[in-house]
Amino acid sequence: MLRAACIVIWLASPSIGQGFYTLKGHGGPIMDIAVSPLGEISTASFDNAVGFWRTDGPVWLEGHRAAVNTVCFLNNKIIASGADDFTLWVWSLESASGRMVAAHTAKIADVAIAPDGQTLATASWDNKIGLTHIEGLDGSVESWLVDDMILLSGHRAGVNAIAFTQDGQTLYSASMDGTIRSWNLNDPKAPSTVIVKHGFGVNRLIVNDADGWLAYGAADGGTRMVDLNTGETIADFTLGRRPVLSMAYDPVTKMLAIGDGQGYIMFIDTTVRRITTDFKASLTGPIWALSYSPDGEYIHAGGIEDIVYSWPVAVMDEHIPMVGGIQSFLEDPISLPNGERQFKRKCSICHSLTKSSARKAGPSLYGLFGRKAGTVIDYTYSDTLSGSSIVWSEESVNALFDLGPDHFIPGTKMPMQRIVKKHDRDDLIDYLRTNTVQEEN
Numbered sequence: 001m002l003r004a005a006c007i008v009i010w011l012a013s014p015s016i017g018q019g020f021y022t023l024k025g026h027g028g029p030i031m032d033i034a035v036s037p038l039g040e041i042s043t044a045s046f047d048n049a050v051g052f053w054r055t056d057g058p059v060w061l062e063g064h065r066a067a068v069n070t071v072c073f074l075n076n077k078i079i080a081s082g083a084d085d086f087t088l089w090v091w092s093l094e095s096a097s098g099r100m101v102a103a104h105t106a107k108i109a110d111v112a113i114a115p116d117g118q119t120l121a122t123a124s125w126d127n128k129i130g131l132t133h134i135e136g137l138d139g140s141v142e143s144w145l146v147d148d149m150i151l152l153s154g155h156r157a158g159v160n161a162i163a164f165t166q167d168g169q170t171l172y173s174a175s176m177d178g179t180i181r182s183w184n185l186n187d188p189k190a191p192s193t194v195i196v197k198h199g200f201g202v203n204r205l206i207v208n209d210a211d212g213w214l215a216y217g218a219a220d221g222g223t224r225m226v227d228l229n230t231g232e233t234i235a236d237f238t239l240g241r242r243p244v245l246s247m248a249y250d251p252v253t254k255m256l257a258i259g260d261g262q263g264y265i266m267f268i269d270t271t272v273r274r275i276t277t278d279f280k281a282s283l284t285g286p287i288w289a290l291s292y293s294p295d296g297e298y299i300h301a302g303g304i305e306d307i308v309y310s311w312p313v314a315v316m317d318e319h320i321p322m323v324g325g326i327q328s329f330l331e332d333p334i335s336l337p338n339g340e341r342q343f344k345r346k347c348s349i350c351h352s353l354t355k356s357s358a359r360k361a362g363p364s365l366y367g368l369f370g371r372k373a374g375t376v377i378d379y380t381y382s383d384t385l386s387g388s389s390i391v392w393s394e395e396s397v398n399a400l401f402d403l404g405p406d407h408f409i410p411g412t413k414m415p416m417q418r419i420v421k422k423h424d425r426d427d428l429i430d431y432l433r434t435n436t437v438q439e440e441n
């Protein structure tokens with residue numbers, strides 16, 4: 001048996017398409033993956049950045065102030081992204097720059113591009129769907145003409161996913177309120193129609209109007225194909241055991257891929273409506289992101305690791321599953337001393353202890369004690385922190401988590417969190433004292 005046990009990193013161009021490979025460089029979990037018509041890959045990460053994976057290396061698109069949840073290509077040269085900072089950005093790959101074009105009042109969970117190539121739809125946890133039309137995308141970033149966002153209301157809870165029909169006349173949306181709705185875009189003010197009442201929050205949605213169905217995945221594990229016109233269930237693939245977190249469809253092979261909270265990727269042949277493979281793709285974590293290559297031969301997946309895994313679909317089970325190196329924030333917490341456990345569980349997802357900030361969402365804590373706030377050179381701080389007069393000491397780090405960052409340094413972009421128990425703070429500070437001064441090995 002021929003088993004290609006090699007791990008080819010991104011240098012081996014994804015377009016060459018020989019066996020399994022990974023994309024490494026993000027500093028946090030992978031929340032979404034999009035593929036351009038040419039097959040190039042873009043990623044949304046918890047590290048606040050959008051990655052664009054050129055064959056000669058990744059390009060980082062930076063502007064979001066919080067975890068990026070969703071990316072989509074408008075064409076081969078333009079990407080849109082939505083984030084926990086409530087904003088929608090559009091990026092030009094030619095100039096590797098972008099700009100914020102619209103904002104919701106809660107996080108953006110999904111973004112989709114209409115067939116016209118210039119209307120973006122956003123699904124937000126403010127219960128609304130946004131439509132943002134942009135003209136002049138051929139020109140420079142500064143010259144784009146962005147209309148005010150049109151808001152569609154009707155869902156009673158956060159909207160998780162959206163999809164356009166091929167003619168661009170109808171938009172479908174899936175929500176935590178347990179419904180899937182359809183919106184007539186010729187008359188955006190008209191009320192929406194409830195197509196599916198699932199009961200539990202619906203996380204993911206694929207619309208295939210050419211074949212007359214939509215597929216959805218829900219928080220209770222519900223996984224169904226329904227008739228697009230009647231909403232009737234035409235196939236039920238629910239295994240019940242796990243929330244559906246990601247979905248991808250390949251129009252060439254007509255295969256549907258579904259990623260879930262227990263690390264499985266399940267494949268469904270939509271022509272015969274049957275599960276073909278159920279692959280344990282991640283040993284420890286969820287599958288948050290899934291996307292097919294344009295020829296349907298590769299499936300790209302991401303989750304709690306900062307790595308994208310790309311498997312050739314035909315032979316995936318011959319290759320290693322995710323979790324090449326277990327991330328420190330996943331290590332078994334019981335076995336660690338309390339201070340280290342506090343750090344790994346509460347800080348390490350955003351902070352390194354090495355000299356480099358390592359593309360994480362926060363600055364490196366290397367050499368923390370005695371350091372003036374806001375002074376790590378490879379990190380872009382908020383204005384609040386870069387202009388701060390705080391010097392980090394046991395007392396100020398203690399106050400930071402006793403009061404919480406939002407009270408201790410109002411205006412910081414470090415998320416709200418407190419460590420309530422004094423002994424947990426003491427143990428954490430002890431751990432930081434010894435581990436922020438060590439030489440890298």
Ligand code: HEC
Pocket residue numbers: 342343346347348349350351361362363368372373374375376380381382384385386392397401411412413414415
């Ligand atoms: C979800 C991400 C996140 C987590 C988790 C997090 N931080 Fe932060 N932290 C940040 C960000 C972002 C900043 C920069 C804030 C700014 O620029 O306003 C920051 C800044 C800091 C600073 C100031 C550093 C400097 O150079 O001035 C300290 C100290 C700090 N964090 C410690 C911690 C500790 C200790 C923990 C765990 C208890 C923790 N953080 C957890 C994101 C995080």
